[in-house]
Amino acid sequence: MTYRVVQWSTGHVGRHAIAGIDARPDLELAGVWVSDPAKVGRDAGRLAGLDRDLGVAAASDADALLAADPDCVVYTAMADNRLTEALDDLCRILRRGINVVASGPVFLQFPDGVAPPELVDPVRRAAVEGGASLWVNGVDPGFANDALPLLLSGVCERIDQVRCAEILDYSSYDNPTVLFDIMGFGKPLDDIPMLLQPGVLSLAWGSVVRQLAAGLDVELDGVEEHYERLPAPEELRLSCGTVGSGTAAGLRFEVRGMRAGRAVCVLEHVTRLHPDIGPDWPQPAGQGCYRVEISGEPNYTLDLRLLGTDGDHNTAGLKATAMRLVNAVPTVVEAPSGLLTALDLPLVTGRGLVRCT
Template identity: 55%
Template sequence: MALRVVVWSTGTIGKLSIAGVLARPELELVGVWVSNPDKVGKDVGELAGLGRELGLKASGSKEELLALRPDCIVHGAMTDDRIMEAIEDLISFLEAGVNVVASGPVALVYPDGVFPDELNERIRSAARAGNASLHVNGIDPGFANDVLPLAMTSLSKRIDELRVAEIADYSTYYQPMTMTELFGFGKPMETESMLWMPGVLSLAWGPVVRQLAAGLDLTLDEPLVEKIDRRPAEEDYDIASCHIAKGTMAAVRFEVIGTVNGTPRIVLEHVTRTKADAQPEWPIPSHGDGCYRIEITGDPVMTVDFVHHGENGDHNDSGMLVTAMRLVNAVQAVVEAQPGLLTVLDLPQITGRGLVTKD
């Protein structure tokens, strides 16, 4: 019998998740939630841009969708600007006995040491009460800096440092709120954007460092170390999300570092440009406009560059797709897992089983 799935939102991740659920033979799409009242009652196929109707109407009612008794909710709604409200939603799903795979809040990728113990226990208590599980993942934070690097460490004899990096041109990335309000791109250099406030990087990407440490049985110094290098634009130009004026913020390189006795052992790095040829002295992708790079210093020394792009050639489009599909493809494993707040350390290998083209 197919697992009954509700997709939460019809934004970019939500639309891709709808198509992903329809592609998996063991999943049945039974409901879709929308926040915009104008979308309520519209056919999901239309909202997802599928070019066909599905005979399934979108709903704005949490109660109506929970009454469908789905096995799992694929939650792809934006959470960066409403973290606590999103967590309350996730807790209510668990209490109702519904499993959840979600793209955020990203701190829940590995919340121990990030969120207060009382909050983490609230989520775990809700999972036990509802006999359900919650798993938050994606591509970054997610597969590119948890599953992939941990798999590589299985080849090591000795590990001196594990570095996981995203190196990307964000000029075609369309998320205005994220780009302007969180990163501060296109704003004066003195603007105190959220991500650059002390401790915020450790909240957003610290879970990556902590999960890698847990996977390697490593106890880190506290607190994690943050390093930030922001650069201004040398000319005026436009990107998908906003206008970048000369002198405003246009690029950033940051690190979240886990040390042991003061020595860096696990490093999360981001090199984010809004113009491909800017800051040539910073790390550059091995191919195209972006890559995820895993570097293991030790014995042996290993480097892997993970490159992806959509059918149209754009890596930002495929970044959204791989995030959505990481969630959708994890549904069955999460439904079958023991109740709890699950990390990748708790789940079996997740594959694209059933997705190979047969025609």
């Protein structure tokens, strides 16, 4: 069976999703939505950097794209700094009876105990009204801290703690909104950015620790946050801007799921803009990695190393996020309607992607 798919946005993740849709023999690119007037009318293949046409022109008329009744929308529009608009988009699509796989808002990957009902309930109602499904995922939050640790837990005798870490150098991550506005890099250390405002880490990654706990049948007593920041040792020139000496250039944070006074499920990020920052912080395998550590019997450490064919680990992370969504389209379309979590889906694989010639 072939599933007709609309790609919603062509930014850092969306351009890779277009390439992924084209790569799967069971998916047909039925449309592309863009917000930038300069992209309207351009071929999807060119927007995806494929150097060839796919025969689908980008459009800004959302109603026309949805009226074509695609089976699924791959929604990768930025949600972090436009939460209300993103939720409205998802509700609008779901009410039309169209399934959605989305990279955000990230708390929807497992919202129970994380997000207030006024944010989640309208999405659930829209899914019921339309008889459609929504699955929010990616690589982090997503595959690196749901499928990967839960799979590894299946070879444990005893589990004391599950720790999922992203250990990456973001200096080649060309997204100034995320780096400077959301994460606060390049700002004074006493300037608290959006990401580190009280409760934001728990809203963004509390879904990770609560989903892990649910998958391990653990009832958490609560979630705690902790972070450290380090300055740039010198002026750093990045692809998306300059970070001054002494301003924020290293961030390490944890979101801890607590049970009986112990952190049993931990989400950790170690983010640097230069490899010399935080030498005593965890170091990556290769250029960058996602790491799962299970303490118990036995103890496990599993490193998922990232590297794109262009030699950049951040490209690999963006592509992993896109493909986690694209490869799940057939499964989500066939799933019961509602707001789905990783615990609701069977194993999602890269069926049809092996190239023998």
